[in-house]
Amino acid sequence: ETGVTQTPRHLVMGMTNKKSLKCEQHLGHNAMYWYKQSAKKPLELMFVYSLEERVENNSVPSRFSPECPNSSHLFLHLHTLQPEDSALYLCASGLAGSNEQFFGPGTRLTVL
């Protein structure tokens, strides 16, 4: 795959596990996003890294922790999740100033 890639594509974890989701973009973008997609709900922005700025949705629980070591890589660290955190987690990238966002294929997360 080219563009925006995400690993793993599927993840099943228990509530006591710690795992990380990875996103990588090869488009030369300078903004990266984590979204949560649940059935019949709007895409929920969790975190944005744009240039030197990080923006977070204050409603996101602290059990989700992002990391952006450089403009091409983005991680979402997960710990002590709840069953209601089961969803599709989408990464996107874009150019700050253009608003257009390119999505990765997503990670389907199931919390048991």
Next chain:
Amino acid sequence: GENVEQHPSTLSVQEGDSAVIKCTYSDSASNYFPWYKQELGKRPQLIIDIRSNVGEKKDQRIAVTLNKTAKHFSLHITETQPEDSAVYFCAASLGWSNYQLIWGAGTKLIIKP
């Protein structure tokens, strides 16, 4: 906070007919309005977008119209085909941000053969 309302949540049309999906936004400073298509099991992909200095934009069978006064915009698909079946999302730029979008809840479009 700012929001985008999208209607209908489900739309079923006969193959060959037209489909219209409508969105209303609240942020008067929004200036960018994209539409994304998400097929089952796939990622959302941009299909068309419009900026606030334009009232209408067309690309083959799809078109988007924008009414800034009323703060609503619509997606029009003509001569629908089975491959148009998907979930469509509208979004509006968050006015003060040059990189954030506010999303609608999506419309599931079903094309009946």
